[in-house]
Amino acid sequence: MLLGSAAVAGAAPADTSVALEPEESDVLTIDPPKPTWFFVDGGWDMPGTSIFDGESGKMKGMVETRRLADMAIDPAGKYYYVAETIWSKVDRGTRQDMITVYDSKTLNLVTEIALPGRILIGSRKNNFIVSDDGKTAYVYDFSPTSGVNIVDLARKKFTASIELPGCASLIPNPGVGFSALCSDGSLATVAVKGTKGDITHTAPFFDATNDPIFDNFAYDRKTKTTTFLTYTGQVFTARIGATPTVSAPFSIQAAAGIRPGETRPLELNWYPGGRQPMALHRPTGHLFVLMHMGEYWSHKASGGEIWQVDVAAKKVVKRFVLKEPMNNIEVSQTEKPLLYLNGEKGEALVLDVATGEEKHKIEKAGGGIITVLEPN
Template identity: 30%
Template sequence: MTVAADFPQPLAEEPVPSVAELPASYPDSWIFVHDFHGNSLIDARGVIVDVAADNNNVRGQIPISHFGSITPSPTRSEIYVGETFYSRQTRGERTDVITVWDTKTLTPKGEIVLPGGKRGQFVTLVNSLQLTNNDKWAMIFNFTPGSSVTVVDLDSRAVVSEVDLPGCSLIYPTGARGFASLCADGTMTSIALDAQGKPGATVTSEAFNDIDSDPLFMTPAMVGRTGWFVSFKGNLRAIDFSGEAAKVLGSFPIPAQSGGTPEWRPGGWQVISADRAGLLYVLMNPKGGEGSHKDGGTEAWVIDPVAKTLVRRITLKNHSISVEATQQAKPLLVASRPDGSLDVYDAVTGAFVRTVASVAHTPITMTAVRR
């Protein structure tokens, strides 16, 4: 016969709701994973993941609607999401906004309505939403297909200007307050913003981006204020964004990469990253060729851009589509897989560390916590 003493003591009553808070400043082992959610574009999300933890890796997430973009600001303890809503979910009146999220509570603090229904909607790219002026202004890329950038004051939550960008795309912050953009003719145009956020001087570089035969991937790895871009055929190009106008620096090929069988080329969506020490990590595909630039890769090649040498090759356990290095003193390399899981490696030795399973449906881009 069963008696009451045979049963375990009941668990303590749990308060409802029970909500944990995150730190206002995230650790260097955390990354933002943008789940594009290809099967349901209105239900994308930004997932906050601690890739150094042995368990409980997912620390929180926020929703992102309709081809959105996400940019965190550690100085303001806020996360900014550019997104689009329709009054009938998939149709009806369109509203573009920048939604402001609190980093501790992951609750919305407000939203800034963007005029004109022109925010660029495409598979997410990090440089479609950027910050400038000590994170006081947000800049969001528009595409109708006419291209422009809307500048938003994050203190007043108001639009301050719109800058036309005929023939140019995306946003690369320059100087104290300004931005550059890659252009279809192979040049880069830099636009200074005055104290009120209005466009000022414009400087256009000489052509350097070989659009027809070896174009650059448009998401760079940032080392300080230097952006390192990699081309489809494996050439690395540095651009200095520290001044008011972007300064195009030299380029060099990834060592021991081109030609031969197999032909190794960069491939994937976010194909290049950098750690705190300035080493570059490039996702490489052994089946390189015309049209292979989005295929993902099976190795990450670690390159010292100062010495122009290949430091090591990290063999990935699984085919991957994006890479991101954490900004720890001993960095981790995170490789996102088409199945939505993340593989984590010791970036110094190349050793496999762990898999964080089923983080996302379509983990297109990742953003490491930076100071």
């Protein structure tokens, strides 16, 4: 032991140096938004809107969206737009209202476009919309009266604020301006001319007090039509233009061969429900609706089934039974569509429309509204 210790003590110190390779940093990028991707608003649970690939079930990235923000996708796929309100001290201090612009490949901040004001309304797909050509954004505003802020996205600049009393839930109106649903049951159209707007209304076509329309409705850029669904299950379509026209409604329950929904209390029936209860597959005109068994005014209840409705034929062509109730639904605008759903657990499901097969279950995906890339 002593000999060994002496030998060690007398030995030269070992060379412990290691050649280190210089660090290299890089920046990852992702593709522009694809038709099979879906975007889940994190709401109160996540720090942003998560991007998922419906084919692989894998997360691609996240767009920073604060609570109660609304996100829209640039039709050209270059940007993600977020209408949001922030405070200098988290939840107090100086308030700032803006559209924040992010690059779709890097997800880096491009710029912020200041707004004069807006009410905080999250989980509403149609309170922040982008025109079909991607040049203009319309942001619902309520300060102090209801109106719309108009933003030039090409110049990244606020241009005008137009008061629109009693109306919200916006619809692009190409070549005209925008349209909106109103509390008197009409559809308003605003012909934008510079900083002014000429406002006209259709005749009232729904009862906003007794049978309102779900505000997460669907607009089709190609056909310039909007599909609406009421709390009792009435389906309307409106052709958008300088003078919009609205079709006579049909009952989704009658389309399935059962008794139509009613507003009378204690009338048990199938009703639509959830925060985002419907999704339109634009290429086929098929509507996918979350349905539950209940009575009228149970419109917030999660759906236990999905009804696939051929809107043109006014017929329910398929019913999917879900393993657990879901609150939000969207559908990819692909030839072989995929259904995207989530519920109170914050899990996202991807279903194959053709077979009803569950392709993916994604844990902790978020429970907010779902957005997909619309066809141009």
